[in-house]
Amino acid sequence: MLKELWNDAEGGFHPASAPDFLPPAALREVQLRRLRAVVRRAYDHVELFRARMDERGLTPEDIRTLDDIARLPFTVKTDLRDTYPFGLFASPMSDVVRLHASSGTTGKPIVVAYTREDVEVWSEVMARTFACCGMHRGDLLQNAFGYGLFTGGLGAHYGAEALGATVIPISGGNTDRQITLLRDFGVSALCCTPSYFTHMVERAGELGVDLRALPLRIGVFGAEPWTDAMRAHIESAAGIKAYDIYGLSEITGPGVASECAAQDGLHFFEDHFYPEIIDPDTGEVLPEGAEGELVLTTLSKKAMPMIRYRTRDITSFITEPCACGRTIRRMRRIGRRSDDMFIIRGVNVFPSQVEAALLAVEGTLPHYQIILTRNHGLDQMTVEVEVTPEVFSDRIGALEDIRRRLAQAIEQILGIRVDLRLVEPRTIERSQGKAKRVIDRRQDS
Amino acid sequence: MKLQQLSLFLENRPGRLGAPLEAIAAGGINILTLSLADTAQFGILRLIVRDWEKAKRILEEAGWIVNLTEVVAVDLLDRPGGLAAALKILEGANLNIEYMYAFSLRRDDKAILIFRFEDPDRAVQVLLDHGLEVVDADELMRHVPE
Numbered sequence: 001m002l003k004e005l006w007n008d009a010e011g012g013f014h015p016a017s018a019p020d021f022l023p024p025a026a027l028r029e030v031q032l033r034r035l036r037a038v039v040r041r042a043y044d045h046v047e048l049f050r051a052r053m054d055e056r057g058l059t060p061e062d063i064r065t066l067d068d069i070a071r072l073p074f075t076v077k078t079d080l081r082d083t084y085p086f087g088l089f090a091s092p093m094s095d096v097v098r099l100h101a102s103s104g105t106t107g108k109p110i111v112v113a114y115t116r117e118d119v120e121v122w123s124e125v126m127a128r129t130f131a132c133c134g135m136h137r138g139d140l141l142q143n144a145f146g147y148g149l150f151t152g153g154l155g156a157h158y159g160a161e162a163l164g165a166t167v168i169p170i171s172g173g174n175t176d177r178q179i180t181l182l183r184d185f186g187v188s189a190l191c192c193t194p195s196y197f198t199h200m201v202e203r204a205g206e207l208g209v210d211l212r213a214l215p216l217r218i219g220v221f222g223a224e225p226w227t228d229a230m231r232a233h234i235e236s237a238a239g240i241k242a243y244d245i246y247g248l249s250e251i252t253g254p255g256v257a258s259e260c261a262a263q264d265g266l267h268f269f270e271d272h273f274y275p276e277i278i279d280p281d282t283g284e285v286l287p288e289g290a291e292g293e294l295v296l297t298t299l300s301k302k303a304m305p306m307i308r309y310r311t312r313d314i315t316s317f318i319t320e321p322c323a324c325g326r327t328i329r330r331m332r333r334i335g336r337r338s339d340d341m342f343i344i345r346g347v348n349v350f351p352s353q354v355e356a357a358l359l360a361v362e363g364t365l366p367h368y369q370i371i372l373t374r375n376h377g378l379d380q381m382t383v384e385v386e387v388t389p390e391v392f393s394d395r396i397g398a399l400e401d402i403r404r405r406l407a408q409a410i411e412q413i414l415g416i417r418v419d420l421r422l423v424e425p426r427t428i429e430r431s432q433g434k435a436k437r438v439i440d441r442r443q444d445s
Numbered sequence: 446m447k448l449q450q451l452s453l454f455l456e457n458r459p460g461r462l463g464a465p466l467e468a469i470a471a472g473g474i475n476i477l478t479l480s481l482a483d484t485a486q487f488g489i490l491r492l493i494v495r496d497w498e499k500a501k502r503i504l505e506e507a508g509w510i511v512n513l514t515e516v517v518a519v520d521l522l523d524r525p526g527g528l529a530a531a532l533k534i535l536e537g538a539n540l541n542i543e544y545m546y547a548f549s550l551r552r553d554d555k556a557i558l559i560f561r562f563e564d565p566d567r568a569v570q571v572l573l574d575h576g577l578e579v580v581d582a583d584e585l586m587r588h589v590p591e
Contacts, residue, residue: 387454387510388510389510389512392452392454392510392512393452393512394450394452394489394491394512394514394561395489395543395544395561396482396483396484396489399454399487399489400484403486421486421487422454422456422486422487423456424454424455424456424461424509425454425508425509425510426508427456
């Protein structure tokens, strides 16, 4: 049964997947042991964490059971920004072998660090991710996640190598070449953002390449939210199984949770990342199965342990056992967040970043709105900015100039192209409560 | 020697031009001439009206952003080469024309053109020095219907 589900040509599981099947009691034991160690490590080496523990009159010895985790202080994204760049490191730089970075809330990136052991754990959880998606030694993986500061590319690369698959490190972009290699190499698995793959499917059609006729059978997609409707489209258009994976740089990058053959929720690799679901307003841990904000604790991270990191992603645990036989817990696919961050082309964007750019150019903050659309599978970000008396001129050139400067300021902070439109005063809807800054129309198409 | 021109920002989509024109029409204001500059995304409507202060107030009260610019009205001979000769003078004086458009009104054998200069005062001086006729706002208003 399992063999069939996993489509393992060698007739067995990769040994790295063993923890996925631990009896719950044994798993809890591993988690508690690691939790106590990581709390101790963070307390001894991370000033911010120690100060917060001291404030609460807590010591690492107070963590005696897994439930005691609820007594620990949360870590939030701004903590990473406030301690930029290296303030949350628990290892000396001589033990850090890798740094990655992602966008922050005010243009400052968020820096994450890995010791050699952290890279090994990351490789292991990514190997387990690929195994979860039915890959094995002998598979050819085209890794179209971006290589570089973004954790997606290198995370997938190391994981696929650890699994024993053959990696094609093509990185993102250059769609025609992606399709050529897909066809010529007989690629069997591919990973990238779901929106980029939708674009690839469309381009393949234009080039007259029938993806369904190729050996490609597995798509591993993550780094942005996508719907079941998109999955159905991708699977039928490309003749593959499409799997959702989850991760975030602050915790490790990709490799925190993954779908399995059942495609019914994502399994947490919870021997390394301990998940909780809390009420985003009160911070209380919610009963099993209730919907709330996902909070993660890195149980084995050395260079940069994260204790109760608030992901702002809204989900719930699935309480029923999974058909695949894994004992590690599952969450429902993430559809929304508890803050106003959105993800476009794998880049985390906060409206406050756009505001900072508009403010820098205009001096005062104009009324603006961000509109997200999906065109031929590619996400597009439009920023509408109301014209103010300060910037308005009777000369077209002056307005074109302000438009270009606004667009450039935003692009410089976010690193992605935006379509900037000047609109008439009072055309952007004002609401009594919170202004609706982001309109996401990507689900409509 | 200069005219006050009102400019309005408009999005380039159907129906946008009508609203401000209706607003000033309702205020009993007649448009003497106008020009529309546009890009794919947006446009600028430029208006010359008799009572520009009232028109500006009406438009601003209706929520428009109105820009006030000084422009120069020049009388040119309405015959081949009339405009070319004037442009040659401006070019010779190194005066930059931001934009220009024709006035809807013609008198005798003359046509009136509206010029937007970076430096309108110097432009007026240059034009006068070369014997061209710069039309005074009051005088212009006398020639247009109420």
